[in-house]
Amino acid sequence: AQSVTQLDSHVSVSEGTPVLLRCNYSSSYSPSLFWYVQHPNKGLQLLLKYTSAATLVKGINGFEAEFKKSETSFHLTKPSAHMSDAAEYFCVVSDLSRGSTLGRLYFGRGTQLTVWP
Amino acid sequence: GAVVSQHPSWVICKSGTSVKIECRSLDFQATTMFWYRQFPKQSLMLMATSNEGSKATYEQGVEKDKFLINHASLTLSTLTVTSAHPEDSSFYICSARPYRGTVSEKLFFGSGTQLSVL
Numbered sequence: 001a002q003s004v005t006q007l008d009s010h011v012s013v014s015e016g017t018p019v020l021l022r023c024n025y026s027s028s029y030s031p032s033l034f035w036y037v038q039h040p041n042k043g044l045q046l047l048l049k050y051t052s053a054a055t056l057v058k059g060i061n062g063f064e065a066e067f068k069k070s071e072t073s074f075h076l077t078k079p080s081a082h083m084s085d086a087a088e089y090f091c092v093v094s095d096l097s098r099g100s101t102l103g104r105l106y107f108g109r110g111t112q113l114t115v116w117p
Numbered sequence: 118g119a120v121v122s123q124h125p126s127w128v129i130c131k132s133g134t135s136v137k138i139e140c141r142s143l144d145f146q147a148t149t150m151f152w153y154r155q156f157p158k159q160s161l162m163l164m165a166t167s168n169e170g171s172k173a174t175y176e177q178g179v180e181k182d183k184f185l186i187n188h189a190s191l192t193l194s195t196l197t198v199t200s201a202h203p204e205d206s207s208f209y210i211c212s213a214r215p216y217r218g219t220v221s222e223k224l225f226f227g228s229g230t231q232l233s234v235l
Contacts, residue, residue: 036226044210044226090161107153107161 002027002093007014007114014116016091019059019063021111026072034063036108039087047089050074061085068078086115120144121213123227130201131235137197138230139225141213146191147213151224152184164209167194191216201234216221 007022025031035047048059057068065076072092091108120143130136138149149171153161165186166174173186183205185197194213198205210229 044212046224106163 002106003030004033004091004093005087006091006107008111009108009109010112010114012114012116013081015083016080019076019081019085019099019113021076021089021091021113023065023108024072025074025075025091025093027093033065033067034092034094035059035063035074035076036090036092036107037087038090044071044090047076081113081115083115083117086113088112121225121227122231123211125230126228127231127233128217129233129235132202133200136198136201136232138198138209138211138232140194140196140200140213140224140227142192142213142215145215145225147194148191148216149214150188151195151212151214152186152194152196152212153212155229159193161210164196167176171212198232203234206232 003026004097005024007024008078011021025033030052033050036044036049037044038044046064048057048065050067052064057067058064063076065074067074076089078085088110090110093106113117122141122143124139128136138150150167152164152167154164155161163176164179164184165176167186167188169188169191173188175181184201185199186194188194194211196209208231211227212224214224
């Protein structure tokens with residue numbers, strides 16, 4: 001079974017400081033992993049995805065995530081937070097990699113990122 | 118980029134009435150659309166997978182007679198909440214996967230519909 005656990009429901013950082021949003025996953029197979037961001041009153045936007053290529057994945061807006069199989073983690077980081085980064089972030093695992101044609105996504109609970117000026 | 122339009126963005130209805138939510142892919146064809154439900158402070162939960170021209174596949178615990186899904190064309194899927202009750206109040210989001218001849222994980226999301234049942 002696929003599942004993800006986002007370890008922090010809320011993270012607060014000051015503008016210009018690093019961001020770390022933690023995610024651990026559970027998967028019976030080699031997973032595909034994603035980070036999505038949801039800004040208020042907007043749809044979800046894909047930040048980045050891991051699909052068994054390079055373990056360090058670079059996404060949009062300066063975000064990146066590292067896939068660590070030994071730790072079953074896929075933490076999202078950014079060196080320097082910006083006010084516009086304030087949003088809710090979802091870590092997601094997909095079952096597409098195990099041969100399923102459905103490509104269903106399983107979401108974590110989300111982490112609300114607050115950025116202080 | 119690809120755009121998914123979800124309508125309405127916000128709806129209030131009386132208990133016992135039905136509400137229809139539309140999900141349209143505006144500039145691409147989507148053979149598969151997904152419907153999610155988000156409870157406050159919780160994650161998005163997949164409700165059902167909708168394939169054009171066939172019956173939707175519902176996740177365990179989702180009442181298919183209550184949440185009717187129709188995917189009659191390659192650009193439109195609808196979710197109808199029948200006989201809505203206050204516990205159905207939630208944020209519903211759809212996503213669509215473009216058809217490019219192969220299965221692709223790239224999904225595009227609507228902006229969601231906030232349903233409040235009085």
